[in-house]
Amino acid sequence: MLVFGFSAGLPFSLLVGTLNAWMGEAKIDLATIGIISWIGLAYAFKFLWSPLVDRTRLPVLGRLGRRRGWLIVCQLVLALTFLSLSMTDPALAIGTFAMVAVIGAFASATQDVVIDAWRIDVADETATVEILSSIYQMGFRIAALVGGALALVLSARISWPAVYMVMGIVMAATVIATLFAPDTARPAEELGFRELREPGAVHPKLRALGLAVVGLGWAWAIVTIANFMMRILSVQPGDPNPPKASEFTASTGPWIIAATVFLPALVATYFNWLRTNGRNVLAEAVPATSGTQRAADHAYSALLLPLADLVQRLRWGVIIALGIILTYRLTDSIWGPFAFPFYLTELQYSADEVAFASKVFGVFMTIAGIAIGGVLFVTLGRYPTLILGAMVAAATNLLYADLAAGAHYIDAFANTFGLSAMGVDPRMVRLMVAISGENIAGGLAGAAYVAYLSSIASKDYSAVQYALLSSLTLLVGSLGRGALGEMIETDGYVAVFHLTAALGGIAVVFCVLEWIRASWQNRRGTTAPELMPTSDAARVTEGDTAA
Structure with missing residues (x-):
């Protein structure tokens, strides 16, 4: 767990923070640095592909275990990312440099998904989730010092490419721990989310339609951001009308927020109304019978179920x-x-x-x-x-x-x-x-x-x-x-x-406004939402506290 915490923290530090110091010394303009920093959105969007990572068995490497195969792929991709960055000059090939960093960010975010799942899978009465989470934090903090402070100190004595080459070698070494790590077997039949298919739940076909609408909103947002990144990083010198980040943020930014936040909230509100009024709901339990249905339930639970519950309570x-x-x-x-x-x-x-x-x-x-x-x-x-x-x-x-x-x-x-x-x-x-x-x-x-x-x-x-x-x-x-x-x-x-x-x-x-709302709610005598258990909070806040 200590090594896995380090393995998660090192790319986060090198790609989200330290990389900007390198680009600053390479005289990359600050607008471009700001655009490249969008790679950090991979960590924000990682829950979108978590169902795929959780349920897909990798060919060949899948024999190593439910989680280890994915970990090895992510760690090797990250090692190659740092080695590739060390061989790319941001001043001469900023587009290639950014693309390599994007690949690394997605590999790092995916590794976070796998490590979080591994920690939950292998926890037992001796190595509890709380203990493993604390050790994970320790490894993450050590990596932050190595990828942050040590990398800066080394950059003053050797070149930035050499620093990232060293970090690539260090990242590759984490594969050794993965090869010796315990793992859990994949269940013969993975259960879906039962509450989504009990009587009174919104009909699965209608949920699938709502999920498709929300999924299209997220897909449009991600493609739009990626497309603008490629446009601005491929601008030729002397272009009379180059794309401007300020114009993109002002014109398209609100639509991205609407597509990824408010559209899912509206769909969730509609589904709550259907359940409250008993429309288009199941009359009897309909268990999931295929991997596609279970994956759809998983995706719904990640994108819409949290908002539906929040809207219902607040x-x-x-x-x-x-x-x-x-x-x-x-x-x-x-x-x-x-x-x-x-x-x-x-x-x-x-x-x-x-x-x-x-x-x-x-x-x-x-x-x-x-x-x-x-x-x-x-x-x-x-x-x-x-x-x-x-x-x-x-x-x-x-x-x-x-x-x-x-x-x-x-x-x-x-x-x-x-x-x-x-x-x-x-x-x-x-x-x-x-x-x-x-x-x-x-x-x-x-x-x-x-x-x-x-x-x-x-x-x-x-x-x-x-x-x-x-x-x-x-x-x-x-x-x-x-x-x-x-x-x-x-x-x-x-x-x-x-x-x-x-x-x-x-x-x-x-x-x-929230204090006023909560005070008004308490005066009415309604029950305030309960605190998340400490163990669950520790399980899902590592990225925030590390940042």
Whole structure:
């Protein structure tokens, strides 16, 4: 489990974070970096192909076990990805470079699906899911240090291609653990989702139609994003009318959100109405009799069942909940890919300084933020902590605005509290103050957000519901990165940080509305949704906490 946690964390760190530092040093424009960062959507969309991974037996490698065959494929593809990146110059072949990174991101996301399933499969009374989840986190954190801090330190001494070649070799070595790992046999007959075929459930044929509509919406969104990525990465020099990420985000972004969030919610609402009114529902149980029917049930449970349950319990309040989900971590996710270019290229910090400040010192500040969040939960309660988390996450963007403008306020803070008299380089003090503020706020906001998602997740559908909702968290921020990169190129970092701070205010408004809604609900005496069990929360939040 330790090695599998490392195997999951290394590509996440190298593809979502460190790759941007390489591209920044290669003088790739920030708009392009923002577009390439869309590869992180693979982690957000991974639940879409999880039924395929769960039910498909690979030829030849399938003999190794239900999960090990898939793991070996993913790990070898990732090793080849890093080796291929090491042989590609982003300054000369950015299209090829991006395509290799996309393949790696999909392999990494698929590996996450398999590892999550393996952990659940092999857990027993001795190696419980809780223990395995904790060990997974340890491996993931070690990988974050190797793929983040160590990679930056190595890049200052050897070339970036050499760094990724070393990481490719390290990734290939994880196959050894996979070959010796235990595995579980594939059941002779995998059961479907029984509650979908009991009396009173929506008729399977109608569910299939609704699933097709939602599937087409998701397919259109993914193809549209991929097509724009290819267009913008294949622009020839001197093109009089190149595609612009800002125009795509403004014109197509809202439709992508509508197709992937609001269309499924509307279909789920319609199905709830049918069940409530007894229309087009089963009069008797109709068990699934084929692999196609069971796969359709699995897909329905991943895409529509979580939303149907949420709409049924929250009713109109689901609009506020989706607003929080889409905007709460927006300020962090939208500018994250530009952090390394900002530190290394704009502010001219060394790789060693950034590695220490962001990947070592910053980790402790994040832990401090999580601890503060725990204290605030006890003293203030859930919703005040949620609101405060949104406020500080937005406000700390102003720290970076000050850092980009010369750090006048940060210097005043450091002088007031004697930080500048500790014998540390004043430039390093500025960086550490800014990173401390952001990471403490991020830890606090992250803890508050995970607790909120857990509070609205049903015990009956905890895993799939949490997985879907946490995936949607990344959607708006990811779509806005290309436009943000263009804005940095034209207006500079100071203006961008003021904008991201303002965007954070949207989440604050939604959080206040949710507190009002919850208070009104409690006054009416209705039952609040139950918290997800700790074991289930640990099972499905590794990607969020690691990020």
